[in-house]
Amino acid sequence: xxxxxxxxxxxxxxxxxxxxxxxxxxxxxxxxxxxxxxxxxxxxxxxxxxxxxxxxxxxxxxxxxxxxxxxxxxxxxxxxxxxxxxxxxxxxxxxxxxxxxxxxxxxxxxxxxxxxxxxxxxxxxxxxxxxxxxxxxxxxxxxxxxxxxxxxxxxxxxxxxxxxxxxxxxxxxxxxxxxxxxxxxxxxxxxxxxxxxxxxxxxxxxxxxxxxxxxxxxxxxxxxxxxxxxxxxxxxxxxxxxxxxxxxxxxxxxxxxxxxxxxxxxxxxxxxxxxxxxxxxxxxxxxxxxxxxxxxxxxxxxxxxxxxxxxxxxxxxxxxxxxxxxxxxxxxxxxxxxxxxxxxxxxxxxxxxxxxxxxxxxxxxxxxxxxxxxxxxxxxxxxxxxxxxxxxxxxxxxxxxxxxxxxxxxxxxxxxxxxxxxxxxxxx
Numbered sequence: 001x002x003x004x005x006x007x008x009x010x011x012x013x014x015x016x017x018x019x020x021x022x023x024x025x026x027x028x029x030x031x032x033x034x035x036x037x038x039x040x041x042x043x044x045x046x047x048x049x050x051x052x053x054x055x056x057x058x059x060x061x062x063x064x065x066x067x068x069x070x071x072x073x074x075x076x077x078x079x080x081x082x083x084x085x086x087x088x089x090x091x092x093x094x095x096x097x098x099x100x101x102x103x104x105x106x107x108x109x110x111x112x113x114x115x116x117x118x119x120x121x122x123x124x125x126x127x128x129x130x131x132x133x134x135x136x137x138x139x140x141x142x143x144x145x146x147x148x149x150x151x152x153x154x155x156x157x158x159x160x161x162x163x164x165x166x167x168x169x170x171x172x173x174x175x176x177x178x179x180x181x182x183x184x185x186x187x188x189x190x191x192x193x194x195x196x197x198x199x200x201x202x203x204x205x206x207x208x209x210x211x212x213x214x215x216x217x218x219x220x221x222x223x224x225x226x227x228x229x230x231x232x233x234x235x236x237x238x239x240x241x242x243x244x245x246x247x248x249x250x251x252x253x254x255x256x257x258x259x260x261x262x263x264x265x266x267x268x269x270x271x272x273x274x275x276x277x278x279x280x281x282x283x284x285x286x287x288x289x290x291x292x293x294x295x296x297x298x299x300x301x302x303x304x305x306x307x308x309x310x311x312x313x314x315x316x317x318x319x320x321x322x323x324x325x326x327x328x329x330x331x332x333x334x335x336x337x338x339x340x341x342x343x344x345x346x347x348x349x350x351x352x353x354x355x356x357x358x359x360x361x362x363x364x365x366x367x368x369x370x371x372x373x374x375x376x377x378x379x380x381x382x383x384x385x386x387x388x389x390x391x392x393x394x395x396x397x398x399x400x401x402x403x404x405x406x407x408x409x410x411x412x413x414x415x416x417x418x419x420x421x422x423x424x425x426x427x428x
Contacts, residue, residue, distance in 0.1 A: 009037050023058055040411045051232060052240060052405065056089060056395050059231045061309040066316065068229060069093070077319045082224040083107065083194045086166060086391040089229055090398060104193075110167035111188035111197070113175070114144045121179045130176045130383045131261040137172050139254035141165065148248045158401075161249045162394055169390055170194065173383050174201035180377075195221045198387070203375060215330040216374055219323040220384075223367050226316040227385055229392025230309075235259040235266070236389075236396050241408040243397045256393045257386050266382040269368035272304040273378050276337045276344070284336060286343045294353045304365030305348060306358070316363040324366040327373050341369050 003018040005028045014036055017029045027050045034040050043049045058067045066073040069088055076085055080094075087095045087103055095103060120140060124133055141164065142148055148161040175185050178201075186201040189209070196212050199220065204210035230236070238259040243252040260266035279289050292300040307314045328338060345361050348354045371381050 007033075009039060012037075019053075021053075023060070034411070040413075042413055046237075051237060051408075052400065053403075054232070054396070054399060055092070056399060057229045057231050057392070059309065061307075062311050064310055064312045064315045066230075073226065073315055074319060077222050077225050077316075080225065081193070081195075082221050082228070082388075085225050085228050089391045089395040090162060106163050107167040107194065108188070108190055110164045111171055113168055113171050117144070118185070121175060121185075124179070127180075130173075130180070130380050131257065131386070133176050134172065134383055134386060135254050135257045135261070137176075138165070138169075138250055138257060141168065141250045142248055145250070148250060150248075151246045158249075158398070162398070165249060165253065165394065166390065169387055170198035171201060173380075173387055174198060176383065177202050177377070177380060193217075195224065199374075213330065215326055219327045219370050220374060222320055222323045223370060223384065224388035226320055226363055227367075227388030229389070229395065233265070234262070236392060239393045239397050240400045240405075243400050244405055244408045246407075249394065249397055252397050253390070253393050256389075260382060260386055260389065266385045268303065268364035269371065269385070270378050270381045272341075272365050272368035273337065273372055273381070275303045276340050279340050279344070280337055284340055286340065286347050290344070290347050290351060294351075302344070302348065302359070304368065305354065305361055307362045310362070312358055313360050314362040317361055317366060320363055320366040320370070321361070324370050324373075327370055331373055333373055335372070338369060338373060341365075 003020070004015045005018055007014050007016060014033070016033065019027045019029050021027070030041055041049075056069065058070070059065065068076060068085065069092055071088070071094070076088075080088075083104060084094060084100060087100065117137070117140065120137060121133075124136075145161060145164060147153065147157050150157060153161075171188055178185050184206045186204045186206065189197055189200060192200055192212070196217050199212065199217065200210040202210075232240075235256040239252050239256040242255040243249075247255075263271065279286065282288070289300065289302070292298045293302040328342070345365070348359065348361065354360070367385075368381060371384060372378070376384060
């Protein structure tokens with residue numbers, strides 16, 4: 001017998017079906033509630049509302065579990081490449097060797113930007129925020145791929161849009177950086193893999209290639225994998241909401257980038273570095289700031305500790321912690337901000353206040369440190385986040401499209417005035 005839930009309204013009892021996911025997640029299906037009762041449910045921020053069924057990512061915050069298409073994040077981060085994970089998220093399976101090689105070739109062939117796009121870069125004023133540029137540039141790809149605008153594009157046309165976006169995103173991001181420092185753009189290389197190619201386009205010179213450090217490439221590879229998808233977060237649900245209207249891939253992803261831009265979403269690793277800079281300006285003493293964080297009457301909060309989803313530990317943080325220390329040890333950087341970060345990590349990991357509350361360093365703490373160590377400017381951190389999250393956005397857009405989900409249309413509880421009669425301006 002199917003499980004049901006009961007709700008009693010105005011003396012009437014209504015039975016609602018209970019849906020069980022493959023990981024035994026339970027949900028009460030209220031999709032017919034309004035038709036049957038004229039009532040809706042109110043859930044501000046959708047914290048307890050399932051907006052869709054999805055086969056892409058499983059997350060259990062209580063147990064610290066994150067899996068892409070069933071594969072534990074720990075295994076993917078250790079054994080896979082970012083481009084492999086891209087294929088897995090979008091197409092559902094890890095690619096066989098010949099399929100992966102073909103996928104790599106397709107990405108390499110489409111990594112160049114149309115020369116006319118340089119005019120967009122020239123049009124941005126000096127100092128324009130990288131995320132604002134990224135939103136505009138991704139959306140502008142529709143002008144160079146008009147087939148992407150078709151409401152009922154063929155699977156081949158959809159795949160073409162997907163490949164182009166994956167391929168061009170590193171070029172777009174690296175050119176944003178180059179334009180901001182007044183250096184010539186570096187074109188993609190056919191001799192480098194996806195991550196190494198991005199680093200070369202970002203930090204290389206026209207006269208010579210960037211010296212690729214495998215430790216640095218591995219660390220960035222892990223950052224991108226760990227950020228590739230994270231269930232129905234703000235930017236991901238934005239992709240599905242915008243895509244549900246029939247919007248093309250580029251417009252939908254551009255909207256997701258705008259959502260990620262918000263400091264409450266994608267700006268956490270940037271806030272980590274800004275916090276460390278504040279501690280440095282104060283003299284670099286960690287104990288004072290740890291005590292401030294423990295003082296409930298002090299507004300100061302340690303950024304990069306704890307997570308609103310993971311109640312025990314962030315599995316991504318355990319993975320990236322090692323990569324972080326590998327990078328710092330290999331590069332041997334003399335950076336006071338990074339030294340403060342290590343002291344802060346050590347203090348928090350051994351302080352009873354943080355241990356008891358499970359306020360461990362999260363993925364944003366370590367990814368911010370790595371990004372700084374690799375040479376990325378702080379205002380580029382969220383752009384790197386977007387590069388990593390891209391395959392998840394694409395997979396979610398593709399899934400809702402193939403599932404033929406209805407256009408997103410939340411309800412509301414109106415709290416404004418009741419009917420009022422118009423008053424002429426002279427009598428107001």
